[in-house]
Amino acid sequence: MSRSPVIVGVADAPTHERGRALPGATVLSIQRDAANEALAQAGLTMRDVDGLAVAGMWGMPGPGAMQPVLLTEYLGLEWPRYLDGTNVGGAAFVLHAGRAAEAIRSGQADVVLIVYGSLQKSQAARALGGRPAMFSNQWDIPAGLPLPVGAYAMAAQRHAHVYGSTRETLAEIAVATRAWAALNPAAAFREPMTVDDVLDARMIASPLGRYDCCLVTDGGGAVVMTTEERTRDLRTPPVHVLGHGASASHASIAHMPDMAKLEVAEQSSRAAYAMAGRGPAEIDLAMLYDSFTITVLMTLEALGLCGYGEGKEFVRGGRTGPGGAFPVNTNGGGLSYCHPGMYGLFTIIEACHQLWGIAGERQAEGVRTAICHGTGGVLSSGATLILSTENG
Amino acid sequence: MTCDKPVPAIDAESEPYWTGAREGRLMIQRCGRTGRCFLYSRRLAPGAEDADIRWIEAKGTGMVYSFTVCHAPAGPAFRDETPYVVVCVELDEGARIVSNLVTGDIDAVHIGQRVEVFFDRVSDDLTVPKFRPAG
Numbered sequence: 001m002s003r004s005p006v007i008v009g010v011a012d013a014p015t016h017e018r019g020r021a022l023p024g025a026t027v028l029s030i031q032r033d034a035a036n037e038a039l040a041q042a043g044l045t046m047r048d049v050d051g052l053a054v055a056g057m058w059g060m061p062g063p064g065a066m067q068p069v070l071l072t073e074y075l076g077l078e079w080p081r082y083l084d085g086t087n088v089g090g091a092a093f094v095l096h097a098g099r100a101a102e103a104i105r106s107g108q109a110d111v112v113l114i115v116y117g118s119l120q121k122s123q124a125a126r127a128l129g130g131r132p133a134m135f136s137n138q139w140d141i142p143a144g145l146p147l148p149v150g151a152y153a154m155a156a157q158r159h160a161h162v163y164g165s166t167r168e169t170l171a172e173i174a175v176a177t178r179a180w181a182a183l184n185p186a187a188a189f190r191e192p193m194t195v196d197d198v199l200d201a202r203m204i205a206s207p208l209g210r211y212d213c214c215l216v217t218d219g220g221g222a223v224v225m226t227t228e229e230r231t232r233d234l235r236t237p238p239v240h241v242l243g244h245g246a247s248a249s250h251a252s253i254a255h256m257p258d259m260a261k262l263e264v265a266e267q268s269s270r271a272a273y274a275m276a277g278r279g280p281a282e283i284d285l286a287m288l289y290d291s292f293t294i295t296v297l298m299t300l301e302a303l304g305l306c307g308y309g310e311g312k313e314f315v316r317g318g319r320t321g322p323g324g325a326f327p328v329n330t331n332g333g334g335l336s337y338c339h340p341g342m343y344g345l346f347t348i349i350e351a352c353h354q355l356w357g358i359a360g361e362r363q364a365e366g367v368r369t370a371i372c373h374g375t376g377g378v379l380s381s382g383a384t385l386i387l388s389t390e391n392g
Numbered sequence: 393m394t395c396d397k398p399v400p401a402i403d404a405e406s407e408p409y410w411t412g413a414r415e416g417r418l419m420i421q422r423c424g425r426t427g428r429c430f431l432y433s434r435r436l437a438p439g440a441e442d443a444d445i446r447w448i449e450a451k452g453t454g455m456v457y458s459f460t461v462c463h464a465p466a467g468p469a470f471r472d473e474t475p476y477v478v479v480c481v482e483l484d485e486g487a488r489i490v491s492n493l494v495t496g497d498i499d500a501v502h503i504g505q506r507v508e509v510f511f512d513r514v515s516d517d518l519t520v521p522k523f524r525p526a527g
Contacts, residue, residue: 129398129467136432138400139490142520145478146466153460154480161458161503205478206461254431254480254490259458 002229004391005101006238009042009224010349011035012186012338019121019188019217019338027058028074030220031117035075038222043235044111046075049224051082051109053096056116057125057341071115082109088248089376090289093223093345094383098244098272100225110226114348117220118340126216126341136252146205149213149292151253151378153205156294158259160207163309167207169316170293171198174211174335176321177290181332183322183362188217189336211335212293219340223348228391239355240391242278242369245271246383253378262295264382265302265373272384273304277392278369280304285354285370286326287347290333296320299373300328303384327364330354344374348385355389395515397469406432408447413519418450418509420487429485452509453526454483459493459501477501481523492522500525 013030015021021030031054039045052075054067063070068083082103084096093114100112120126128149133141145151159165175195181187193211201210231238245268250256257263273279280303288299297311305326306314314320320328329335331350334343351370353359369388375381402410409431412419422429424444459479465471479493479501493501494510506526513519 127467128464129470132401133398134401135403138402138406139431140478141398141466142400143478143490143492143522144397144462144466144470144473144476145460145490146462146464149464150460150462150466150478154458154478157460157503158458203461203463205464208460252490254488259480 002227003105003107004228005104005225005241006228006231007223007225007241007348007352007387008231008234008236008238009038009044010352011037011041011222012346012349013117013220014186015188015218015338019215019219021119021122021218025119027117027119031071031115031222032075034220034222035113035115038224041236042224044224046077048111049077049113050080051100051103051112052077052080053084053100053112053114054116055085055087055092055096055342056118058118082112088246088381088383090291090342090344091246091374091376091381091383092342094347094372094374094385095246097223097225097241097348097385098246098383101241101244104225104227110230112225114223114225114345115220116342116345118342119218120341121216121218136255139254140252148378149208150205152292152294153208154253155256155259155298155379156207159294159298162260163312165297165312167199168195169297169312170207170212171195172315172318173293173296173320174198176315176318176324177329177333177335179318179321180330180362181336184332184337187332187337188215208292208294214291214334214339214343215336217338217340219338221345221349223345237356237389239352240388241385242388243272243274243276243386244384245269245275248381250380251377256379261308262298262302262379262382264379265299265375265384268382269303269373269384272386276386278386282369283371284367285330285351285364286328287351287370287372288329289343289347289373289375290329290335291343291375293335295375296328299375303371303373322362330359330362330364344383347372347374351387355387395518397514399518410518412449413511413521416511418452418521419447420450420483420485421445422448429483429487431487431489450483450485450487454481454507456493456501456503456505456507457482457488458503461498461501479523481507494522494524
């Protein structure tokens with residue numbers, strides 16, 4: 001029990017003007033500021049940190065190839081004992097949290113800081129093309145597949161074919177997510193939206209339109225983990241990491257084993273549920289990486305929150321929105337809150353807000369156990385965390 | 393003749409595919425142990441040894457496994473072509489290839505549609521296998 005891993009602090013970087021970082025911010029300073037805020041929430045300081053996990057797209061080629069090293073220098077950490085720079089795309093931070101949990105349990109580290117930052121909006125760094133046509137991508141790129149959206153679009157098309165999901169199904173997800181964002185003062189897009197708004201929006205890659213796609217924003221965040229024992233001296237009640245899992249399957253969408261099923265999430269969540277001794281029926285809140293509306297639909301099914309093909313009923317009529325039967329992405333998600341490029345960390349931040357009961361207007365009722373799931377690449381990788389206010 | 397679109401970074405493991413394409417042949421890999429066909433990724437021949445894998449010429453026919461109609465181009469090089477169809481074809485031998493489906497009837501494109509390969513010589517050095525509705 002004493003070295004049981006817990007989360008004790010979280011923070012996200014403030015933005016303005018539809019997701020732009022505040023003036024003067026650098027990709028490193030937003031990570032430092034978020035880290036300091038998360039540490040302060042717990043009652044810790046940077047001097048307590050002896051483990052660091054980070055992933056991002058910044059500083060590459062160059063020092064970004066060794067992000068844990070550069071941030072050790074920038075944050076002024078003294079001889080960190082645990083470093084993790086694993087980059088599996090947007091799922092990375094959820095994977096980091098799982099591994100950090102084991103590092104804490106084993107005594108390899110006492111206080112692990114997980115950070116992320118991006119200025120992709122301010123730097124206009126995002127484009128649908130321009131990726132190198134290498135390895136298994138030497139077919140996708142010359143064909144003009146806009147990435148990542150085109151790959152998710154092909155999965156959506158296949159899901160519709162196999163399971164009968166429709167553009168309206170996907171629109172329900174965008175609308176429910178926007179309704180949560182309306183309750184989150186930090187969200188970049190808060191105006192109400194209807195299913196028709198989503199259906200009428202500019203098509204990007206069929207069947208995905210503008211509002212089926214996540215935002216492009218700046219942003220950053222931090223999560224602080226330590227031992228349960230340590231929380232006796234800290235300000236925040238512990239959020240227990242009950243279970244975790246991660247996996248990967250493909251780099252090109254051509255090699256996704258079954259394009260209608262997110263099997264990588266099934267695999268990672270199976271491990272997480274087994275470790276937690278909990279099942280889908282005991283989950284009160286799902287924080288799912290919503291790179292696109294289809295990602296949510298496929299993740300709900302793969303995590304066993306409903307069966308394969310049942311997602312379209314699961315999300316119908318605002319069931320996952322405010323006041324609905326099952327809250328999903330209560331911060332407004334990557335679709336309406338923020339999406340700095342690798343969103344996974346924000347699933348953990350909001351799950352903790354909800355578990356602590358400090359989510360303000362968007363607080364969902366009776367959230368004791370939450371599942372966080374990150375998806376990276378083109379439905380390529382998955383990482384799952386099961387968090388709870390209770391241990392065991 | 394040059395190509396203004398992104399070109400594949402051909403490596404030793406993909407060279408037979410692109411060389412075959414220049415010669416008007418659609419090349420895929422076949423695992424001698426399992427009999428399964430695939431392209432480049434070893435995902436579909438788990439556990440196979442390199443020695444078991446041979447390049448074979450595919451018939452060039454298959455069906456649409458999935459597709460997307462791209463209204464937003466993958467960069468400026470594709471701007472003049474929207475809307476265009478990117479397709480994931482499942483060849484009759486079982487391998488999957490991402491390519492373009494070139495058709496005058498985009499609205500008729502559907503999963504399960506029969507397609508056949510043709511060879512688009514986009515530059516002196518590069519021929520890209522693409523697909524059209526089977527005729």
